[in-house]
Amino acid sequence: MDKKYCLGCNKNIDICLFSLNNKEIDGYQNRCKNCKKIQYYISLSKKDKWYLKFIKEFNLDFINNKNEFLIKIKQFSKWKWENIKQTDDYKLLNKQRREKNKEQVKQNNKKRYKEDILYQNSIKNNVKEWEEKNKKKKNQRRKNRYNNDLDFKLKLNLRNYFNISLKTIPKKSSILDLIGCSVEDLKLHLENQFLN
Numbered sequence: 001m002d003k004k005y006c007l008g009c010n011k012n013i014d015i016c017l018f019s020l021n022n023k024e025i026d027g028y029q030n031r032c033k034n035c036k037k038i039q040y041y042i043s044l045s046k047k048d049k050w051y052l053k054f055i056k057e058f059n060l061d062f063i064n065n066k067n068e069f070l071i072k073i074k075q076f077s078k079w080k081w082e083n084i085k086q087t088d089d090y091k092l093l094n095k096q097r098r099e100k101n102k103e104q105v106k107q108n109n110k111k112r113y114k115e116d117i118l119y120q121n122s123i124k125n126n127v128k129e130w131e132e133k134n135k136k137k138k139n140q141r142r143k144n145r146y147n148n149d150l151d152f153k154l155k156l157n158l159r160n161y162f163n164i165s166l167k168t169i170p171k172k173s174s175i176l177d178l179i180g181c182s183v184e185d186l187k188l189h190l191e192n193q194f195l196n
């Protein structure tokens, strides 16, 4: 096999280790593929301040230890990524991304809740289970909402008003005959007026 002298490694090596280049007299690059790669990384180190940081961090003499340099190069992406993750800019970006995503998930779930009866029931069951396990928290939350959410306050007061009113109607009453339903039915109907 033909040999060619590489200006990078300073020795004769197989011609197949060189890339083609029309501009050169013999049609090949004057440095082998490996040396071209190293040359590229060195030029990168001059442009990319992260790269300089990396070289400093790993105490890397990239001119004298080319092979080691190539191995360490693989650590560079990982190292750079770990560093970027620590920056405030990235943290902020990530936070914004999460919040945007959160809003999207919320919207999707809302839509599903309206359209999917099975999903709706499973959510209702989960809420019920949670409330039974966390009665104190539930009461505190209701209390907070009652104090801060006027809409909720009105609904709750109206519901209580109807509940008390219905209790005053005797089980067998002419009013119920007139309405044509039971107390339970009426209660359910009235309650449904206040559910979202």
Ligand SMILES: [Zn+2]
Pocket (backbone or CB within 6 Å): 006, 007, 008, 009, 010, 031, 032, 033, 034, 035
């Ligand atoms: Zn070479």
